[in-house]
Amino acid sequence: MPTFSKNEVVIFEEESIALPAGYRAGGMHCGLKRKKLDLGYIVSDVPATVAGVYTTNIFQAAPLLVTQESIAKENMIQAILVNSGNANACTGEQGLIDAFEIQKEFANELGIKEHLVAVTSTGVIGELLPMDRLKAGIKQILHEEHEDEANFKQAILTTDTCIKQIAVQITIDGKIVSIGGAAKGSGMIHPNMATMLGFVTTDANIAHEDLLYALKEVTNQTFNMITVDGDTSTNDMVLLMANGIADNNQLTKEHPDWDLFMNGLKVVCESLAKKIAKDGEGATKLIEVQVGGAFSTNAARAVGKAIISSNLVKTAIYGTDPNWGRIVSAIGYSGVPIEPNTLKVSIGAFPVFENGLPCPIVEADVKKYLELETIKILVELNQGEYNATAWGCDLTYDYVKINASYRT
The missing domain is CATH 3.60.70.12 (L-amino peptidase D-ALA esterase/amidase)
Incomplete structure (x- = not known):
């Protein structure tokens, strides 16, 4: 044994x-x-x-x-x-x-x-x-x-x-x-x-x-x-x-x-x-959202869920578009009180939003990262010590095809 x-x-x-x-x-x-x-x-x-x-x-x-x-x-x-x-x-x-x-x-x-x-x-x-x-x-x-x-x-x-x-x-x-x-x-x-x-x-x-x-x-x-x-x-x-x-x-x-x-x-x-999550219908990428610095576990979970549930975020990642504005927008409607000037968002190793302002990026580098099969979005709220991780996938043309003919 x-x-x-x-x-x-x-x-x-x-x-x-x-x-x-x-x-x-x-x-x-x-x-x-x-x-x-x-x-x-x-x-x-x-x-x-x-x-x-x-x-x-x-x-x-x-x-x-x-x-x-x-x-x-x-x-x-x-x-x-x-x-x-x-x-x-x-x-x-x-x-x-x-x-x-x-x-x-x-x-x-x-x-x-x-x-x-x-x-x-x-x-x-x-x-x-x-x-x-x-x-x-x-x-x-x-x-x-x-x-x-x-x-x-x-x-x-x-x-x-x-x-x-x-x-x-x-x-x-x-x-x-x-x-x-x-x-x-x-x-x-x-x-x-x-x-x-x-x-x-x-x-x-x-x-x-x-x-x-x-x-x-x-x-x-x-x-x-x-x-x-x-x-x-x-x-x-x-x-x-x-x-x-x-x-x-x-x-x-x-x-x-x-x-x-x-x-x-x-x-x-x-x-x-x-x-x-990775096997989502028509999916090509697994999205992992790591949220840190929240004032409660529930707050961290809510922010993570808001991001992975956003169709705009999901389609941007499918299209390898580093549109960080969609991520920030999802955080903003998560229902969690957020202080924009303390928020930091990164796509992989690339900071894209910090202290209420966009970060300078080389867009071609971020697009290349978004071609990977697993994409990480890192969110630091800087409001506490709690964290959570959420998972989702990109949203593709094939998702529509699969579900438009599911019964046939």
């Missing part, structure tokens, strides 16, 4: 949800999409403590309602069933009936209680699930040929161009603890959850209340700090399962290794969030 230094977080870029002990995953094509995999699962060998965060959209899809109701019974689940190609959102009473039905079908296949199955869907809004295809798929999905973690990561995708995965390992109480994650998301991405599904597994032993605290805290620093297009979906969900198989002493906020666990969880969620 490998050993790590006490405070080390070891990253595995090619691993994800099956690295933690006691989990398996798979996926298959059941006919919701034309050819691609569209039905996936995660199963734990034992019931796992679970925490979830969900979209703030008032039109929460049927599977979210079913999953939240189920989790509330014991704060535990043992399996997750995911379909892509159909969101089962805005489908009324029948949508709820269908979500409960597929939950029951999968629970029967596993031989576990129905409420131990979380269900989630992603895809086109307003269409009923093709239940005959789903039921047939559920009957087959646990077959050996479908059990492959790679299949799961493919089955959850919609307009994504790549899978999103990562895993880490840490040492807690002398035990190797693993945390793995997989996600989907490319469009309808905005702070406070968007068209993204995130699945995180760990073999850590941790109580529900502390697990939920950890997920909410880390989500506010990661998934809630990304945007692609300003749209918040009906189906967003992040679920974190902890099955305790690592057999560490139960983690709480008072445990001496609590900060290490939080750091490991943040590494996983931040990596997934950045991959979602």
